[in-house]
Amino acid sequence: MNNINRLDLKQLRILEALLQERNLSRVAHKMGLTQQAISEQLRKLRELFDDRLFIRQGNGMVPTPLAEGLEEKVHHILREIEALLTPVAFDPATYHCEFSISATDYAIQAVLPQLLQVVRREAPELKIIVRDFESDNLHQLMVSGELDLALTFPAFIPDSLPYLKLFDEQHICVAGAGSDLANRSLTLTEIAALPQLVISPSRANLRGSHDDWFAQQGLERNIVMSVPSFSAAPDLIAVTDMVAFYPSRLLPNDKVVALELDTQTPQFEVIAAWHSRSNHSPIHNWILDQLKTLFNSASA
Numbered sequence: 186m187n188n189i190n191r192l193d194l195k196q197l198r199i200l201e202a203l204l205q206e207r208n209l210s211r212v213a214h215k216m217g218l219t220q221q222a223i224s225e226q227l228r229k230l231r232e233l234f235d236d237r238l239f240i241r242q243g244n245g246m247v248p249t250p251l252a253e254g255l256e257e258k259v260h261h262i263l264r265e266i267e268a269l270l271t272p273v274a275f276d277p278a279t280y281h282c283e284f285s286i287s288a289t290d291y292a293i294q295a296v297l298p299q300l301l302q303v304v305r306r307e308a309p310e311l312k313i314i315v316r317d318f319e320s321d322n323l324h325q326l327m328v329s330g331e332l333d334l335a336l337t338f339p340a341f342i343p344d345s346l347p348y349l350k351l352f353d354e355q356h357i358c359v360a361g362a363g364s365d366l367a368n369r370s371l372t373l374t375e376i377a378a379l380p381q382l383v384i385s386p387s388r389a390n391l392r393g394s395h396d397d398w399f400a401q402q403g404l405e406r407n408i409v410m411s412v413p414s415f416s417a418a419p420d421l422i423a424v425t426d427m428v429a430f431y432p433s434r435l436l437p438n439d440k441v442v443a444l445e446l447d448t449q450t451p452q453f454e455v456i457a458a459w460h461s462r463s464n465h466s467p468i469h470n471w472i473l474d475q476l477k478t479l480f481n482s483a484s485a
Contacts, residue, residue, distance in 0.1 A: 191233055194266070197259055199226045200238075204256045205329050207245045256328065260462045268465035275467035277308035282468055285314040285333045287323065289386045290414045292336035295434040296351065296455070299479045300472075307475075311468065318386060327460035333469060335458045340394075348458035349473055351480040356395065356430035356450045359441040361423045367442045376446065377404040382429040384418055385411045395430055398451055 202212040203223075213220045231238055234255075239246040248256075288297060293315065304311055319326065320341045326332035327346070335342060342348065358376060360366045366379075383393035391408045399406050410427060412418055419440040422429055429441075430450060436443065457476055463469040 191229070196226050196230055196233075197263055199223060200230055200252075200255065201259050201263055203227070203239060203246065204248060204252065204259070207239075207247065209246065257461075260328065264462050264465055271465065271467070275471070277311070277468070277471050279310060280308055280468055281310045283312045283314060284468060284472065285316060285331065286336060287316050287318050287326070287332050287334070288336040289318045290416050291384075291386070291432055291435065292318075292455070294416065295354075295432065296336050296457075296476075296480075300475060303475050303479070304472075308468075308471070323458075324460075328462070330462070333459065333463060333466075334472065337456060337458065339454055339456055342456070342458045346458045347461060347464075348456040349476060351455045351457060351476060353452045354455050355433050355452045357433050357436060358428055358444045358446055358450075359419075359422060359431045359436070359438075360428045360444055361425070362440055362442050364426075364428075364442060366428070366444055370445045370447060372447050373399070373402055374404060376428065376444075377406050380407055380409040380425075380427045382410045382412065382418060382421060382425075382427045383408055384413070384415050384429070384431075386413050386415075389413065393430070394453070395450060 199212065199216065202215055203209075206212050206215065209220050209223050209227075213223045216223070227238065234251060236251040237249055238252040239248055241247075286297075297315065301313065304313065316332070318335065318337060318341070320337075323332070323335060323341070324343045324346070327335075335346075336351075339348070358371075377399055381393070383391065385392065389411065391411050393406065393408060393411075396406060410421070412421065415432065415435060418429055418431060419438045421427065423440040428444065431438075431441065457473065459469065
């Protein structure tokens with residue numbers, strides 16, 4: 186009980202800000218306090234936890250392992266306290282805020298049109314920021330509050346993030362609209378030998394999501410090109426001899442034609458992921474409810 190009595194809410198807010206900003210002057214400016222006041226609270230926190238918590242490095246501060254371990258707990262405690270003070274009534278029609286969504290160009294085409302149609306109709310004061318998908322920086326963006334939602338695939342998110350499955354998707358093998366391949370049924374062995382384009386939004390390499398599937402059949406794909414966006418792929422396929430596995434929800438497209446295969450590709454999930462810090466946000470829960478209704482989904 187003695188340690189609890191020594192800790193106050195302001196210290197938790199300062200600890201959270203230091204974990205986010207890692208700079209004393211920025212935290213002081215953010216909280217409207219002097220650097221001396223922040224330093225004094227940090228001194229008390231160090232005594233309380235019997236740990237340095239932060240080590241100076243250049244103009245910044247690096248958290249100790251103990252401080253890093255406290256980050257999630259502090260976020261959770263402060264969000265719970267905020268929830269106690271949040272008004273129960275919530276009306277999307279009059280709700281003013283910004284909501285940031287990270288999305289691949291696949292999600293921009295397959296998910297956002299339906300969602301944003303509802304948002305503009307039901308929550309006209311909500312301002313939406315759609316940003317490029319950054320798998321390597323996703324967790325930090327969500328912890329810091331810079332990002333509210335990610336529309337992606339399970340393989341691209343950290344295991345710690347909760348998510349909502351929107352739907353199952355499947356790739357269709359396609360070639361240019363004028364390709365002779367459209368007139369015949371093809372085996373997976375024949376497809377493996379053809380020059381292939383892969384869409385790799387998170388990594389610039391010649392690897393595709395179906396590499397393991399081909400390998401399980403004892404086959405190696407003839408990948409000759411990689412592009413970062415789904416929207417660019419049909420233009421390239423249309424004017425080359427390449428084939429590609431393209432999401433079914435982005436078809437039909439008049440620049441490509443679906444090929445007939447002797448086997449179906451495995452399905453994969455399309456999801457919406459977030460940080461648990463958003464669990465009590467009324468606008469976050471409202472957005473999730475719209476996604477559930479639109480795609481008949483359930484939380485994972």
